[in-house]
Structure formats: C-alpha cells, structure tokens
Amino acid sequence: TLVIYWKIQLCLKIGGVIYLADAQTGCPLAVLDSVEISRVRTGAATAVAAQHLARPDSRIMTVVGTGTQARTQIEALSHVLPIERVRLVGRDLSRTTERAKAFEASLHLNVEPCASVSDALKGSDILVTCTPARGPMVSLDDIHPGLFIAAVGADSPGKQELDAALTAHCTAVADVHHQCIHVGELQHPIAAGLMTAEQVHAELGAVLAESGPAAMAQQAIYEQMVFPTRFVWAHGGKQVQPTRIATFVGFLHAGFIHHPRSAQFVAPSDPPLPGPGSDIPLSPDPPRRLA
DSSP: OOHHHHHHHHSSOOOOEEEEEEEETOEEEEEHHHHHHHHHHHHHHHHHHHHHSSSSTTEEEEOOSSSSSHHHHHHHHHTOOOOOEEEEEOSSSHHHHHHHHHHHHTTTTTTESSSSSSTTTTTSSSEEOOOOOOEEEEEGGOOTTTEEEEOOOSSSTTTTEEEEEHHHSSEESSSHHHHHHHHHHHHHHHHHHSSSSOOOOEHHHHHHOOSSHHHHHHHHHSOOOEEEEEOOOOOHHHHHHHHHHHHHHHHHHHHHHHOTTSOOOOOSSOOOOOOOOTTSSSSSOOOOOOO
C-alpha cells in the first residue's frame, strides 16, 4: 500500500477528496475525487466566460499548455463556440506534436502543433493559457484587438503566464475579485503599478446577471482584448463551489435528484436541493460590478 501511495504521489501534482456528509446525522453520502471535479469545473468555468465574453463566431483557438487541462479547455470551449481549428503550443515540439495527435483523435477537431506563441496567435480568436509557468509566455506584441484570453494557470502567488503590460492593457473580468488580485494573473500588473484593483471591469457573475449595463460592457469587451482570470475557488477559504458541486453529485448518486439519463426522481419527502431557498448558497457574496 505504501509503495502504491508513493507512486501516486509522484504522478499527481495535486490530489484530494471531497467528503460529503449529511448535515444532521453526519452519515457519509459520498466520497468524490476532487481532482476530477476540479478539472471539469475549471474547463466549464472558462466555457461560461467564453460564451458570454468572446466573439460568438470564434473558430480558431490557441492553447498554451499540453497537459490534461489543455484537453479539458478545448473540449469545454468547443461545446459553446463553433471551434474548428486548435493550435497547440508547448515547451517541447515533439511532445506537443504527440499531444496534438491525441487531442485530434479524441476530440475530432483539427489540432495543429505550433513552435511559438506568436505564430499560433496569428488569426486566432481565442487564447487559453493553462500551464504552471512562473514567468510570462505571452507579450503585448503577440496579441491583437478582439482576442479573448483565458489565463487558467496562475492560481497561486508567483505564478504568471502573461506579461504584466499585456494584462494591464486588457479588459479584466474576474470570478472573485479579491482572490484574483492576490493569487491570479492580476497580481503582477498591480504589483508593477500598471493597473489598480479598482480597474478590474467586473466579476463574471455581475456580467451574467446584469441587463442593460452588461450588454454595453459586453459590446465594449468585444471591441477590446478580454482577460478573464482563472476561476480560483479554493484560495482565500472559498470552498463553497466545491461543496455545492459535491452536494449536487452526492444527491444525484443518492437518488435525490432527477437526471435525464436516469429513472430517479425527487420525491416530496426528499431533502431540499442545494441552491436558492436552501442552506447551501450558490455563493457567499453577490457578484460585484467593479467599474
């Protein structure tokens, strides 16, 4: 057992479980793989941002990074945008070529390996960076107006994928403002004095929830370069979203939630579902419109 655990530790950069228990009795409802939930959740969050902030006719996507999250991002965005071509950039061109072939076969998309970020971004509509880099890989000279950028990799202090001048030049949309300015890509231009925390355009929730002003903001974002920071739920004690996901999945497998692919249903005597009107809120704080 120790040998197996040691080998797993060598293979996994992150690990963990989500344990869901009944709030009244303490009885276990589910033990879930938090790595898999985090993987899917990160891709889904980018897809929501892209669906509302990117150009609806976006067809060419550049991805910097060749790991599991790169595949997840391609798969997620292809569900909400008419993606036809993907350009993949990695540190090692031979490995990038291998990964491109694997992604192409599994996702049924045209995936092309590229040697440089600047070459890959020519004519691209979408840029996703999903690496553990601690230094900029994309500069202001590499991008063009109208490009949607999702910086996924910077999730802790010191991590960086975009040049600070590039980030400051973009219209920034964050998931949770106070986390993104401390642990996300926004930490670098703010530390360099190139922008302030108050210059973040909005939290994504506010963009989704607002009506008239949101439409105006979205039009402005389409005309500029967009930078939504990574959705870093776990930092700063923000554990509500993983809890909500775990509760949903746990209730689904326990038979409390009807699913289109199952014969299960919600009975009148079943416990309340997480969300509005229950003890499990969607978010502890309302989304903020910052500018």
